Amino acid sequence: MQNNNNIATTNPKNASSISIALVANVIRPKAIRLKAVANHPTVVALKCNTSVQEASFRMDKESIEISEGNSEPSILHRPIAHVVSSLTILQKFAYEEHQQILVDARSLPQELYQVNCKQSTLNLHRSLSPSSNTKQRHYSSNYVNDSKKTEDKKSSDGYKWRKYGQKRVKKGEFPRAYYRCVHPACPVKKTVEISKDGEIAEIIYRGDHNHPKPSSKSRDKAFNLDRNGSTHEKWMQKFNLDGNDSHIDIPTVSASFITDGREKATESVTISQKRKNDDKLGDSTVATKSTAVPKLMSSIDDSHEANDGYSWQKYGKKVIKGNPYPRNYYRCSDGKCSARKRVQRVSDDPRSFITIYEGKHHH
DNA sequence: AGCCTTTGACCAGCG
DNA sequence: TCGCTGGTCAAAGGC
Numbered sequence: 004m005q006n007n008n009n010i011a012t013t014n015p016k017n018a019s020s021i022s023i024a025l026v027a028n029v030i031r032p033k034a035i036r037l038k039a040v041a042n043h044p045t046v047v048a049l050k051c052n053t054s055v056q057e058a059s060f061r062m063d064k065e066s067i068e069i070s071e072g073n074s075e076p077s078i079l080h081r082p083i084a085h086v087v088s089s090l091t092i093l094q095k096f097a098y099e100e101h102q103q104i105l106v107d108a109r110s111l112p113q114e115l116y117q118v119n120c121k122q123s124t125l126n127l128h129r130s131l132s133p134s135s136n137t138k139q140r141h142y143s144s145n146y147v148n149d150s151k152k153t154e155d156k157k158s159s160d161g162y163k164w165r166k167y168g169q170k171r172v173k174k175g176e177f178p179r180a181y182y183r184c185v186h187p188a189c190p191v192k193k194t195v196e197i198s199k200d201g202e203i204a205e206i207i208y209r210g211d212h213n214h215p216k217p218s219s220k221s222r223d224k225a226f227n228l229d230r231n232g233s234t235h236e237k238w239m240q241k242f243n244l245d246g247n248d249s250h251i252d253i254p255t256v257s258a259s260f261i262t263d264g265r266e267k268a269t270e271s272v273t274i275s276q277k278r279k280n281d282d283k284l285g286d287s288t289v290a291t292k293s294t295a296v297p298k299l300m301s302s303i304d305d306s307h308e309a310n311d312g313y314s315w316q317k318y319g320k321k322v323i324k325g326n327p328y329p330r331n332y333y334r335c336s337d338g339k340c341s342a343r344k345r346v347q348r349v350s351d352d353p354r355s356f357i358t359i360y361e362g363k364h365h366h
Numbered sequence: 367a368g369c370c371t372t373t374g375a376c377c378a379g380c381g
Numbered sequence: 382t383c384g385c386t387g388g389t390c391a392a393a394g395g396c
Contacts (some may be wrong), residue, residue, distance in 0.1 A: 166371060168389060181388070194388085 161216040162186070164193065177204050186214045315344065 109116065164182035171178045177196040184191040191212050196204040319332035328348035335342040 165369090167391095169372070170387070170389095172387060179387085192388095 162191070162212065163217055184212060186212070186217075189213055 163185040165185045166180055166182050168181040169178055170181075177198050180195045180197065182193045182195065183189075189210075189212055191208065191210040193209070194205075194207040196206075198204040314336040315333035316336040317331055317333050321330045321332070330345055330347040333344050333346065334340075
């Protein structure tokens with residue numbers, strides 16, 4: 004199978020690069036039918052009229068490959084309908100989100116930019132990981148909520164939709180809701196079938212968007228800059244950041260997300276994983292052994308620095324060149340524990356902290 | 367006030 | 382031509 008498309012993106016600061024090799028010979032369909040059922044996350048079924056293809060996603064260190072799994076011939080025409088598993092679409096969405104974050108992060112200070120890129124890359128890996136099944140449920144519920152909450156208008160596919168009709172079809176079966184893209188002159192429509200239990204039974208997309216996705220500033224907020232916590236939490240749910248990955252190893256480096264002074268989630272990555280990211284992302288000015296995530300709080304004082312569920316003892320302080328705020332060093336107050344952290348205000352935004360965790364709590 | 371969803375009516379395609 | 386089915390319209394009401 005020859006590469007049909009090669010999309011390589013490199014951000015302007017050389018901090019991260021990721022390439023996608025679209026190996027499958029896919030012609031964009033007029034309609035995409037999205038089934039809510041995906042038994043195996045690594046296998047997707049592509050139905051184009053009567054032909055069936057199986058494709059699998061493989062996530063390598065620096066590339067995502069979609070490779071064909073059987074001998075079906077290439078598609079030589081635009082199919083009328085395109086049936087894929089929801090996970091396929093979600094993986095596509097995850098990659099597009101990742102791309103958008105990289106673009107949006109360009110306007111951030113170098114340090115924040117690198118942190119964002121690093122975290123986004125990690126999230127993308129998670130999103131494409133075969134073990135992450137719960138994302139599907141989350142996305143589904145978002146679609147259900149499309150008609151309930153204005154804030155969910157921009158659904159998980161990144162576009163804004165307006166419902167223009169609903170009808171019960173196939174007597175006794177699921178009601179079908181009709182949406183059109185709210186962007187002026189955009190011809191795209193989607194039809195959503197909702198099962199009895201409120202889950203999405205089927206989503207059918209028609210047409211191609213003739214405009215870019217709406218601004219992802221909200222995603223930016225969700226990732227780092229949100230101060231009310233709600234969208235941040237959605238983000239955390241979206242990427243299933245529950246720290247329960249089976250590949251966690253020791254020693255670990257932790258990155259905590261704190262909003263309004265409360266820890267929302269903590270995730271751990273292995274040093275080897277982190278090195279992979281570091282290799283891809285280049286040297287970070289933040290740390291060489293740690294993953295750092297800025298913490299944003301609405302009204303913070305230094306007492307919040309320790310409000311992460313552990314008791315910390317301050318053991319040092321250092322004035323950093325170019326930053327009016329000193330960096331404080333803490334060690335876990337449990338004498339046997341080797342966990343440490345460094346906390347520093349962001350010079351550009353004194354309400355924000357960058358906290359770097361080292362080591363792991365053993366208690 | 368403006369945007370949105372709801373819902374019955376209308377229309378087109380098809381057998 | 383008729384009836385069925387599915388997609389769209391648009392008025393009304395809600396948020």
